[in-house]
Amino acid sequence: MFDMDAMREAFFIVFALDTVIFIMIGVVVGISVGAIPGLAHSLPIALVLPFSFVLPIHQTMGLLLGTYKGGTYGGSITAISFGTPGTSGAAATVADGYALTKLGKGKKALEMGLYASVTGDVLSDLALIFLVVPIGMMAPRFGPAELSALYFLALSLVVVFSTENPGKGILSAGIGFFLAIIGRDILTGGLRFTFGVRYLEAGFPLVPLLIGFFAVPEIIKQFKEIISKPEQSGIVGEVAERILSLKEEGLTLKEFIGSWRGLGLGTIIGTLLGALPGPGATLCSYTAYSVTSQFSKDVNYGKGALEGVATAEAANNATCGATFIPLLTFGIPGSSIAALLMAALIMEGVPVGPRVVVDHTVVVYTLFLLLLLANPFNLLFGKLLIPVYSKLTKIPAAILWPVIAIVLVIGTYALNNRPFDIVICLIAGLIGYFFKWFKLPDGPLVLSFLVTPLFEANFRQALTISRGDLTYFFASGISQVLWIVTVATIILFVRKRRKTEGKIAGD
Amino acid sequence: MITFRVTLNVKIGLLIMILSAAAFIWTYFMPLRSMELFIPRISLGLMGFGGFLIMLKDFLESAEKIFEPSREKILPYLIGVPAAMWLYGWSFRNIGLLTSTFLFLTIWWVSISIRDAKRTETMQSVTPKILKLAALAFLITASVQLLFIELLNMYMPRTFLP
Numbered sequence: 001m002f003d004m005d006a007m008r009e010a011f012f013i014v015f016a017l018d019t020v021i022f023i024m025i026g027v028v029v030g031i032s033v034g035a036i037p038g039l040a041h042s043l044p045i046a047l048v049l050p051f052s053f054v055l056p057i058h059q060t061m062g063l064l065l066g067t068y069k070g071g072t073y074g075g076s077i078t079a080i081s082f083g084t085p086g087t088s089g090a091a092a093t094v095a096d097g098y099a100l101t102k103l104g105k106g107k108k109a110l111e112m113g114l115y116a117s118v119t120g121d122v123l124s125d126l127a128l129i130f131l132v133v134p135i136g137m138m139a140p141r142f143g144p145a146e147l148s149a150l151y152f153l154a155l156s157l158v159v160v161f162s163t164e165n166p167g168k169g170i171l172s173a174g175i176g177f178f179l180a181i182i183g184r185d186i187l188t189g190g191l192r193f194t195f196g197v198r199y200l201e202a203g204f205p206l207v208p209l210l211i212g213f214f215a216v217p218e219i220i221k222q223f224k225e226i227i228s229k230p231e232q233s234g235i236v237g238e239v240a241e242r243i244l245s246l247k248e249e250g251l252t253l254k255e256f257i258g259s260w261r262g263l264g265l266g267t268i269i270g271t272l273l274g275a276l277p278g279p280g281a282t283l284c285s286y287t288a289y290s291v292t293s294q295f296s297k298d299v300n301y302g303k304g305a306l307e308g309v310a311t312a313e314a315a316n317n318a319t320c321g322a323t324f325i326p327l328l329t330f331g332i333p334g335s336s337i338a339a340l341l342m343a344a345l346i347m348e349g350v351p352v353g354p355r356v357v358v359d360h361t362v363v364v365y366t367l368f369l370l371l372l373l374a375n376p377f378n379l380l381f382g383k384l385l386i387p388v389y390s391k392l393t394k395i396p397a398a399i400l401w402p403v404i405a406i407v408l409v410i411g412t413y414a415l416n417n418r419p420f421d422i423v424i425c426l427i428a429g430l431i432g433y434f435f436k437w438f439k440l441p442d443g444p445l446v447l448s449f450l451v452t453p454l455f456e457a458n459f460r461q462a463l464t465i466s467r468g469d470l471t472y473f474f475a476s477g478i479s480q481v482l483w484i485v486t487v488a489t490i491i492l493f494v495r496k497r498r499k500t501e502g503k504i505a506g507d
Numbered sequence: 508m509i510t511f512r513v514t515l516n517v518k519i520g521l522l523i524m525i526l527s528a529a530a531f532i533w534t535y536f537m538p539l540r541s542m543e544l545f546i547p548r549i550s551l552g553l554m555g556f557g558g559f560l561i562m563l564k565d566f567l568e569s570a571e572k573i574f575e576p577s578r579e580k581i582l583p584y585l586i587g588v589p590a591a592m593w594l595y596g597w598s599f600r601n602i603g604l605l606t607s608t609f610l611f612l613t614i615w616w617v618s619i620s621i622r623d624a625k626r627t628e629t630m631q632s633v634t635p636k637i638l639k640l641a642a643l644a645f646l647i648t649a650s651v652q653l654l655f656i657e658l659l660n661m662y663m664p665r666t667f668l669p
Contacts, residue, residue, distance in 0.1 A: 036654075167560025171523065174553030181550060185543045192539065192547060216589065224584040226619070230626055398619045399640075402612055403647055405588075409596045410604075414655055417662040422596040426589040433585060437576050438519065456546045463542075 003361050010365035013058045014373055022059045023370065026066020027377045031385060033067075034074020035086045036411055045071075045340045049347075057348040057363060062370050064344055068337055069121060069374045072281060072317050073382055076113040080309065081106060081389050082404055084215035089281030089316045091210050091446055092289045096301070096308030098218075103304055110389060111251035112259065112309045114382040118375050120267045120314030124321035125371045127271045132325055132357070142276060144462035145473045149482035150276070151455040154287045156486050159444045160493045172440045175431070176448030179204050186457050199420040208412050208425040210282075210446065215408055216429020217436050222401040255306055262311035265292045270318025275325040281316045286447045288315035294493075321371055328356055328364060515576055516565045523558030527551045603668035608651050612644035 013019065026048075045067050052060040075087030080097030093113060100109035142150065159169040182193045183203025194200040269288035274281070289312050298305040323338045342352050350360050357364050392400070412425045435442055466472030474480055531551040534544050598607035617637050624633040655661040 165561065165564055167520070167557045167562075167564055169557075170553050170560060171557025174527070174550050174555075174557055177546060177550030177553060181547050185539075188540065188543055190539050190543050192543060216592075219592075220581075220584050220588045223588050224581065227584075230622060399616070399643075402615050405592055406595060406608060406611065406647075406651070409592050410599065410651060410655055410661075413596060413600075414659060414661040419596065419600060422593060426593060429589060430585065433581075437581075439576070452546060452550075460542060460545075 003365075006361040007365050009362050010369055013362075013366050014062075014369040016058075019058050019062045019370070020373070022055075022062035023066040023374050024377050024381075026063040026068075027070035027374060027381050030067040030070020030072075031074035031077070031378075031381055032070075034071035035077040035389075036407060045337060049340060049344055052344045052347040057345075057350070058366055058370070060344055060348060061341075061367060062374075064341055065367075065370050066374050066377065068341070069317070069320055069371075069378050070381070072121075072320055073114065073117040073313075073378055076117065076309075076313050076316070077110065077385070077389050079214075080109045080113055081392060082215075082400075083218045084404060084408070085210065087281075088206055088210045089285060089319075090312070091214060091282060092285040092312035092316070092443070093309055094214050095442075096303070096305050096312070099300075099304030100306070100309070105249075105304075106389075107386065108249065108251045108255065108306060109309050110386045111383075112256065112306045113313045114379065114386065115251065115256055116259070116263055116266065116310040116313040117317040117382070118379045119263055120270055120316070120318035121320050121378065122372070122375050123267045124271045124274070124318040125368070125375070126321075128321040128324050128328075128371070129368050132328055141476075141478060143476075144458040144465065146476060146478045146482065147276075147458040148455060148462055148473060149479045149486070151451045151458070153482050153486045153489075154273075154283060155444070155448055155451050155455075156490060157287060157290050160490055168438075168440045169444050172435070172442070173444035173448040176445035177452050179209070179431075179445075180449045180452035181456075186453060187460055199418075199423075204424060204428075204449075205416070205421060206282075206450070207415055208421040209428045209449065211408060211412060212425030212428030213432040213435075213442070213445075215404070216426060217433040219401055219405050219408070220429070220433055221436075222397050226398045226401070251306070256310075259307040259310035261295050261297075262292045262307040262309075263314045265295065266311040266314030266316075267318045270315035271322045274319030274322030280450070281319045283447060283450045284319050285312045285315040286443050288312070290443060294496075324367070324371070327352060328367075512565065514565045515578075517562050519576075520558040520560075520562030520565070524555050524562065527555035527558065531555065600664055601666060603666040604656065604663060605648055605652055606668040608648040609644050612647060613641050616640040616644065 029048075045064055048060075048063050048067060051063065055063070071087065072089060075085055075090030076093045076097065077086060079085040079090040079093040080101055083094050083098035083101075085091045085094055097109045097113060100106060155173065159173050160166070178193075180203070182200055184190070184201055185192055191201060266285070266288040269291060270281075270284045273284045273287060289308065292307065292311040293301055296305065296307050298307050301308050324341075327338050327342055345352050345363075350356065350363050408425070409422055412421050413419060415421060432442075434440070435445070462472055474483060528551075531548060534548055534551070537544065595607060595611050598611070617640070620633055620636050620640060624630045624636075656663060
């Protein structure tokens with residue numbers, strides 16, 4: 001039931017000057033750290049977590065939520081400007097965002113990234129407020145069998161939609177699967193494909209892998225251009241005047257509205273998948289990106305379309321509000337960041353669980369309002385930083401790329417203070433270069449890398465529960481729907497492909 | 508009519524197929540339970556099947572539709588750039604963050620400035636440029652120290668130089 005008195009109390013808490021200042025600090029910190037490749041935005045959240053011992057709950061949560069939202073958006077800035085995702089969630093933004101920057105439309109892409117992020121974020125927050133109970137009721141119905149079917153669906157979508165050549169999509173997914181299983185077995189602890197390397201026992205860490213996979217090939221390419229084509233890389237020293245004199249066109253309202261499919265699908269998929277424990281922002285943005293590719297009318301989708309940026313960013317940020325749905329209804333943190341936020345709430349004396357809405361109504365309403373209030377600040381500070389970043393992309397390659405390479409190496413090391421992460425980042429970079437060279441799609445690799453541990457855990461759990469009976473995977477209504485959607489999507493895709501090929505042959 | 512061609516794609520597809528098939532067979536000699544090897548076998552199977560489809564596509568596709576990967580020489584950069592990045596990672600942990608960052612940036616920019624000056628025959632004005640770039644390297648080094656060490660408290664092993 002809606003409690004008007006609690007809402008009034010929460011309103012006065014949130015719209016106080018101190019809370020607003022903490023949200024602003026959080027957003028600025030989040031955007032800045034999110035834009036540094038290698039530093040996941042869980043790092044600043046973890047750093048400000050101890051403040052919950054000294055600050056009141058509204059200030060702590062304002063700071064944390066501001067950091068979370070700013071960081072989720074901030075990852076797209078470097079993804080669009082330099083093809084280097086600041087956070088793993090922004091990896092799906094690279095393809096279209098960086099292609100647009102190379103076409104001289106970096107400002108448009110950055111603005112689309114910002115507006116799509118804020119749109120996805122606001123709608124997801126509203127979904128949280130209005131759907132917290134109904135969606136929360138659905139979440140526990142997803143047992144191991146249903147989750148296996150869901151992850152299989154997500155993987156199939158990306159493989160079939162991501163490429164013109166199905167062989168390349170399957171190969172990419174296979175490599176992602178393989179990289180994900182390196183390390184200890186999740187149930188028995190047996191070592192798989194570690195080749196005696198002690199550091200590999202913990203497996204391939206996600207952030208160094210993604211940062212290396214996307215950024216290192218671009219760094220190699222840029223250094224090659226600087227060395228082999230000096231006349232094209234710009235003369236060192238003639239920088240400032242050239243940068244300051246450049247003016248780029250911004251995003252028009254027509255272009256923003258024109259990407260409604262991407263915005264809508266990104267927000268819906270991001271909110272729905274984000275409400276489930278496990279998937280996270282990266283998986284949501286890749287799934288939404290692949291689904292939209294089938295509905296987009298833009299021929300440049302995947303090669304420099306604003307709709308691609310809109311989809312990935314809307315889905316990425318739509319997980320911000322949605323991640324609170326399982327947290328506030330069942331006390332289940334859906335991601336590592338949700339776990340940190342849950343820890344902050346517990347440290348503030350709020351026991352997160354099914355009764356939190358009833359026992360701490362004011363706190364829950366305060367959270368809702370804080371989530372909503374962080375969005376305009378995200379928009380404001382994002383907008384202020386766009387001109388800076390769009391000018392940074394005009395710096396000659398000989399100056400810019402060594403600095404990016406250095407920040408990348410330190411950022412990768414700083415994440416876990418583990419030198420071997422740098423090696424993993426570089427190995428991932430070589431794999432990424434092979435992908436670029438052989439024109440393999442990156443989506444299946446990233447998604448299968450993320451999904452494999454979740455899929456394997458749920459699949460084996462389901463097999464244990466059912467004592468090896470495979471019909472268990474098709475027993476519930478939810479699994480049946482998910483399997484039907486998977487098969488139907490593959491059939492539709494094959495038919496559509498045949499039709500397109502027939503048309504091309506006819507022409 | 509199908510004409511069989513041995514393109515670069517076919518060679519790579521075949522290589523991937525052979526490697527994944529060999530690894531697939533190897534899994535049967537591993538001291539692991541079959542459940543632990545279930546997903547690894549799927550992954551190797553997918554890789555092999557992907558390689559087979561890539562190969563098949565080039566066999567069946569008409570010649571003008573075939574995409575051939577670039578044969579541009581990239582190997583020196585593939586080795587050199589990651590090696591330089593690794594060397595920087597090693598040096599900031601063993602020599603010192605400030606020293607190695609400043610040295611890496613300055614050495615790179617000085618060499619590029621001299622090359623540019625030689626190319627454009629402006630050697631007489633290269634010194635002020637180098638000084639400006641050294642100042643920029645110093646500024647970036649200071650920012651790196653401030654951000655990673657002072658603000659984010661990144662762990663740094665004890666080093667001889669700062």
